[in-house]
Amino acid sequence: MALSGLDIFKMLPKTNCGDCSVPTCLAFAMKLAQGQAELSSCPHVSDEAKSALGAASAPPMRAVTVGVGGTAFTVGEETVLFRHEKTFVNPCAIGVQIQSGDSDEQIGASLADAAASSFERVQMALRCGFIAVQSTGDAARFASVASRAADATSLPLILMSSDPEHMAAALDAVGTKRPLIHAATESNIDAMIELAAKHSCPMAVRASGLDAVAVLTEKAIGAGLKDLVIDSAPQDAASALRDHVFARRAALNQKFAPLGFPTISFPGEVSDGDEMLETVFGALDVVKYGSIIVLSGAEPWRMLPLLVLRQNIFTDPQRPMQAESKIYEYGTPGPDSPFFVTTNFSLTYFIVSGEIESSKAGAYLGIVESEGLSVLTAWAAGKFVPERIAKFVAASGIADKIGHREIIIPGAVAQISGELAEELDGWNVVVGPYEASDIPAFLKRRAG
Amino acid sequence: MTFQEPIEKMSGRIRELTLGSGENACTVGGQNTLSFYRWEGDMPHAPVIAMEVYDVAPVGWPESLVAAFGDALSDPAAWARVCVEKHGARLICIQLAGTDPNGADRSASEAAETVKSVADAVDVPLLVYGSGNADKDAEVLKLVAEVMADRPCAIGPATEDNYKPIAAAALAYGHVVIAETPIDVNMAKQLNILITQLGLPADKILMDPSTGAVGYGIEYSYTVSERLRLAALGQNDDMTQMPMICNLGKESWRAKEAKTSVDEEPAWGDAHKRGVLWEATTAITMAAGGADVLVMRHPEAVDLMRQAIDRLAAS
Incomplete structure (x- = not known):
């Protein structure tokens, strides 16, 4: 209660x-x-x-941290089911699974993919979040591959084996890096609890179905463990979705402590080895309550859409993402190239940017600091007004890049053109299109 | 403590709406639960995919899309046949982008000819989207409604600026209206009210609350769809209980990340898989948010989504 x-x-x-x-x-x-x-x-x-x-x-859903130092991630601690109620708290972690039994070359290639899947978008770093090492050889090999993964990437580790001896060997090698133990099951839970306690590591429990999972987490809680992760081992995509929804509701709405933990999911287990379908179900996990999402590969073509989707879903609906305020260049702009300005709302920036890019013309776009508001809202709130635009233009250094003195403002704020011309001495203010989608046609007319 | 399944029954239900007629007619909606939550309600019709074709040959499309359709890209009827015969499309969405006065500015009668040619080529239900220019769409869709009088289809987008002539044409010739609003719950509901007040039955409206792709505002579209669905099901709000359509193919492929070649961005990896996944991840997100009709472009993305829907709808 x-x-x-x-x-x-x-x-x-x-x-x-x-x-x-x-x-x-x-x-x-x-x-x-x-x-x-x-x-x-x-x-x-x-x-x-x-x-x-x-x-x-107690928070209804515990925060669990995996890894140490700058690359460590924290998941869980969510407070709502729908993001319009309140911002989702901790972005899910998305990473890749490798097999210790694979050849050194294969492992090297997977680790290289993981390291290469690193992008920057709206001033945020997006990267592969962890390496999950599954033991498919002997215990010594498991330990050495885990060490190699840690050394090569410095990413957090998930150690995957149901054999406590294998787990003990790997924890002796990398236990100080706070890896996630995956997994305690009905048959090994006592030994795994001992290992998790000894190394102070978070532990996942895996059993078929949430009721069986809850029995195991209660046992682990009883033994004094707090940092747990749940894995209901769903047989198909429909069950995976149901279990995610049930776990989140049980934690938040029923305050059912045995399920008050982050989840770990393996979309590849419900995709029959199809890496494309796996990515689609990975996206569903991002949207519907996955906390740790383990993929079978970390190539950028599959990491990029999932990491960008995560960035979108975990933003604060009240406080939009913002693009950096500066001059952006398109194509190979010269002194005669057009100069646009707009606000720093990330969506405005992306859309305007995309339209200028698709026109293939050389151009400059000035992004004015406007607290992440869209054009009309920013204007109404006094954040995209002549005084601020003029200040930005003066500080931006655009005057050294272009020979002309023409500034193109969004059509939605045509009403400020007179006042802006007064603020910007010697400049000609041109009213651009109302809709960004008309920018290519606007540029074409302007050139012709 | 023992685990008890946290089932949450909803009081409302989405209206059923039928696209087309005869043996290929396609019914959507009818669920009384959030999308794919079949453990606590019915979802009699899983989300369905409409494959899109364009009235004028697209320019600047990435290699992966051009390779998928080849010469058919310059002939909407042939293109639609490929979608239906080769890729099993249950619906075809004709995008009349070429009618845009700022573009090719094709006339209403040319557009109607195009729609007719597609209708003659395939026997699945059709959806027809104008260019998004309010005045021109009103003119074009009125004529489309007339020439398609014997073949019920869905026409849109009807917006707050042009819903009257479009809804009137739909009413006169028995079509469904696609009501489009800019990512806003109240505006979506308001437009449904306005259109029904003109006399169009509520089960002839498909809501299009607007879509952004992954990376381009999908969080807004997803959340607005989800909120509309919660209003419809949780609060039993009659004027939000229309099925939703999501015109996501064009938004997904507009994204830089979907269309840029690997030569231009080596760090982004294989362009074909990346593009297909950009569309498919956008689609699964919007389907989870409540979309009943997904307008899609790449055959491989369509195939992936069909598999995903089949698996999620099986229980």
Whole structure:
């Protein structure tokens, strides 16, 4: 049963000491109520309050971190089922599985693909998130391939074997890098719990169906483990979707603690070896509640769409992505090339950019800092107004790149052209198309 | 603690809508659950794919698409035949991009001729999209509605600027209207209300809440579709219970990541697979968001989506 912030506040010390790193007890109580803080952050809370609040205040879905250092990823901690309610919290991790039994050449090629699948988009780095090493040889080989993967990529590792001896060997080699153990099953769970505890590593439990998974997580929780990941081993794509939906609802709506963990999924297991179909189901996992998504390959043609989709789905619906404010160049622009300006809303930037590009003409596009708002909204909010545009033009250095003094503004803000001409002394303000899709035709008319 | 399946039944249901007539007629909608949530409701009709053809030969398409259709790209009727006979398309979507006054500016009668030629070439239901120019679309779609009087199809996009003449033509000749709004829940609902007030039955409206591809605003389209679906099913909101159509082929292939060759961007890898996946990942996302009709372009992306839908719809 969820408690309100005020219910929780009544049980806190009310000293506002700030030791929990939240300034006041009331603010801390509110965070607890929303599942954004843990009671253990308060060093002064009474045992009585602890037992009363313990269950109610734990985040319904635990955050689990895999790996160490800059490449480590954290998944879980989600608070909603639909992204319009609240931003999804931790982007899912997308990575690649390799087999220890493969040849050194094959493994080298897969690791190279993983390292090469690294892109930058709207000032964000998108990359392959981890290497999952599956033991398909002996224990020593498993350990050596795991070490090699860690050394070659410095990415977080997922160690995959149901044999505790293999797992022990690999953990002896790379256990300090906080790999995810995959997986504890009905037949090996005691030994795996021991290994996870010994090396302080997160552990996935795998069983057929969520009810069987819950039995195992309860056992692991009982043994003192906290950082768990669930794998319901679905037989087909429909079951995979159902299990993701059920796990998320069980955690958030039913506060069912045994399933309050991130998930791990293998879209290749429901795609009959078709790597294209696997990618399609990987996309479905991105949208529908996958936390760790393991692919059979990391080539850029499949990583790029999934990483970009993830970037989209995990953005804050209230605070859009922003393009960097600067001058962008298209084709081979010269002193006579046209100069456009628009706002830094990433979608505006992408669409305008795409249309200029498709016209194949040399051109400059100035992106004005406008708090990520689209053209009309930014204008209405005073973020895309003559004064700010003029300031941007002066600071951008565009005057050194072009011989003319003509600036093309979006048709949607035609009304500012007079005022902008006053702000930009010596410039001619041209009103461009209302719709970005008319830019190629506009440029064609302008050239002809 | 034992696990109890968290089933969540919905109170509303999406309207059934039939495209075309006769033995190839295709019914969409009818579900009382979010897409593919068959464990807690019915989804009598899985999402269906319409393959698109263009009235004028496309320029600047990447090699992978040109190779898929070859010479048929310059003949919409031949193109439609390839889609139906070779790729098993159940629906054909004719994109009348060539009528755009800022483009080839083909006349309404030329467009109607094109639609007729496709209708004569294939016997599956047709959907007809204008160029997106409100005035021209009204003129073109009125004539299309008339010449297709004996062959019910879907026409659009009807927008807040031109829904009256388009809905009137659909009403007069028995067609379905595609009602398009710019990624906004309230505007989508409002346009449905306006069109029904003109007398067009609610089960003759396909909603098009607009689509962005992966990387180009799909998060907005996905969330608006999802919210429309939650309103329709969760709140039983009558004027959002229309099936949805997602015109995603053209958006997907407009993306730089879909059409750029590997020579231009070696770091992006195989251009063919990348392009097909750009379209297919856009499609699966929008299908999960609630799309009932997916307008698609590349035969391999279509095939992938068909397989994905078949597997998700099996229970």
